[in-house]
Amino acid sequence: MEPASGIRLDHNHKLSLREFPYIIRWREDRCKRCGKCTSVCPVKAIEPTVKVQRVVKSEGPVPTPAAVRSITHVVEQVTDMERYCTGCGTCTLVCPNEAIEPEFNPQHKFLHYKNKGGDGYKRGGRRNDPSISTLDRLKFTRISMLTDPALDAGRHEFRVRSLIGRILPPEELPLKMVNGKLVVDKESRFIPPVREIFPIMIGSMSIGALSPPMWEGLAMGVAYLNEVEGLPVVMASGEGGMPPGLLRSKYLKYFIIQIASGYFGWDEIIHSLPHMVEDPAAIEIKYGQGAKPGDGGLLMAQKVLKLIAKIRGVPQFVDLASPPTHQTKYSIEEAVAKMIQSMSMAWGFRVPVYPKISGTKTARAVLNNLARNPYAAALSIDGEDGGTGAAYNVSMDKMGHPIASNLRECYLDLVRQGKQNELPLIAAGGIGKKGNLAANAAALIMLGASAVAIGKYIMQATADCFGDEYNRCNLCNTGKCPRGITTQDPKLYRRLDSDRVAERVVEVFKAADVELRKIFAPMGRSTELPIGMSDGLSIDDQAMAERLGISYAC
């Protein structure tokens, strides 16, 4: 019963902090009230406020406790769900006295409330599933011991390289014999372009989704790896074009240009074509993205600033939504083939052109169609653990297919057709989720991938992205990235040093190269990538082992 006085005491419709995913732990005794934390918070989840407190004080030589009312300054977490604490921890970073820290609240009811205005929760990042992924459960169990010497990762020569591009079956090689030597008979048939690359590539993240220093840092790192370190790492542009200067530079050969359903940036690309001094590494036609299958691309209006508007050829501050599908496409047999043909033709059939799809049960149907198309250069499959700059939470968390079994069934399908070496498979989605970049990449290669693409990992490793699978930060869509990675706001992205990003890119790939050798050497492989070497793998689950066609080990 409510009191007869009519005063409401129940605070109904006001959320308690227990409903929030992160609860701010603020220590009054340490705080010097500098205000840095409240000013830096990207979502204004904390604010300075004044409180009247009753304090018992005793002054003088004899205890004489007396209650006094004092006015104190405090830092307080707001209980407005639109300003929920994302747990990014920027406040902790700037605090001089370690007085503040967000703490994950496993009992939160965030998703019950985060749909204000009748719209679902949108965010960036990737699937919020902190459990151990299949990739991290795979072990390398075929170790060369005594019956065959293991190779020495430090001494023996290793070639950790892969191929992207349609590879002719040996029976169709246009070779003829002249004086006991084989020569290529170029007139007899089309020889598709093939690129030799490092088997880990940086997946599609657009300039627009990423801030200028982030994209630039990645690009500089990739160029350095190729030019100085001799490691042929390639990077995909994402949808949104590329800087005109880069399109006309000799470094274009290290980039895969993506075309997606919005065709953003392609006006500039087409106009740059006559001025290109190098061909790009490949063209990726995006039909799907693992993080948000069935969704198109989305660049929120707040991220469409001057530079992005110019590169994409659009007005500033408008939402840039790419449709879920290419509008010209109504059948894979006809329209996808045409798109591959058109892109191939634009570069005189000198550039591999391949589609990227999200992981799906129907991947094999796509694959089999591509296998029959002699111009399809690869198939990239992006699993459910892939990342994105903006999508509905429900798409990210619940839609899509894990990459391991999807990739494996596609590879085995190619084996059945004898085309496992003709159509390279690129796997993406969750590689390095727990930091095991080389191990995850090697496992996918042994399941049948020719290469893997990474996105989230490289942002975390090179620019200290806060995001994790407990929905930490994940503000990529808002343009308020506290690290300056996914924002177009100069006040935020000036926090990020592109040179430092580039340095870290180089370190990451050099370390991955070393770690891949450390995996391949004990398994006796060094000269060719062990694509499909499934006897090298085991997993500690019988059903998974059966599904992947590998052994069970425990």
Next chain:
Amino acid sequence: MCRLAAITSKDYISPMETILALETMKEGHDGSGLGLTLKNLGGEFEKLKKYPILSGICSKTGKKTLDDFMNKQGFKLKHEWKPKIKPVKGIVARDCYFARAYDYPASYKNKSIQEKESLLMNTRLALRRIGEPGESIFAFSFYPDVITLKEVGDPLEVAEFFGLDRDGLKAKIVLAQGRQNTNYAIYLYACHPFFIQGYCSMTNGENTAFVPIREFLMSRGFSGYIGYNSDSEVFTHILHYTVRQLGFPLNYYKDVITPLKPSEIEQRKDSEALRLMKHSLRPLCIDGPNMVIGFAPDGTCFMVQDSKKLRPGVVGGVKGKYALMSEECGVDKAVPKRDRSKDIFPMKYDMVIVSPDAQEVKVWNQLQG
């Protein structure tokens, strides 16, 4: 690691010569089996060169099945060789070891060699399928002028068991493998040398790239690429695929199993072809440690190393008789009177090729092409 011994000669030699050479390398094998392939046969088979010889083992019931099957296929038995079995302790004798020369079915008399080769291989595979479940029939090779013998046991004892020291069986090329059993249960189909349509090879060392190679070969749509009870069988099939199916000269076998690095390919005159081959035949790249000895249908013998030379191998001899062995002691036993300074220890880029009738030995260097 298995030990390998091969002798190629212009004159017919007893297989015992090769087995005695193998015996000198005994430290390197555990006596878990002997495989023997003889090519360019002398003795009682010298006059039967055009008739295909089926080599194998069968049980009593398997023998009837075999006879019925071959009769049904239209093959007519021309001649049969059976080893003069001498019981040896530790070797469990099977019912019937045989090498039978058949005449082709009448309908194949005027068919091309390729068609005949298909018939012979498919017949062998059919016999394998029929006999494998109960081990009633083992069929190792079915080809003119070639005999294959295999049995579990110490090689010298197996030779004595087969009575090869008392037999008139002779050949110009003899390949012998002393088996060091490793990953697989001792099984006759896992014994080297392996043979398919005139191509034969034996290998030592594990094949770490076995699974992708096996999958690639099995998906070529060629019925002969089956078996693989040993990871080394793929070496024979790669040889067959490279030379017979793709029509490449023999030396390109080296380029298929151990392709050069791109910078090395640039130095070769046939670099364009090599680049394409390296891409298209990528799944057939072995990753060592292996040494392979084999022969082609014309009687050319070869030795080739993995790309790091992780296994020993030596070729030595005189014009008219060359030995290709795992170790020097084997060559010493096979051809003692020779100039040892001319012995060839092929390194990682080398392929040693001994011409038919052991007339000439050449070292083909992969870098030079």
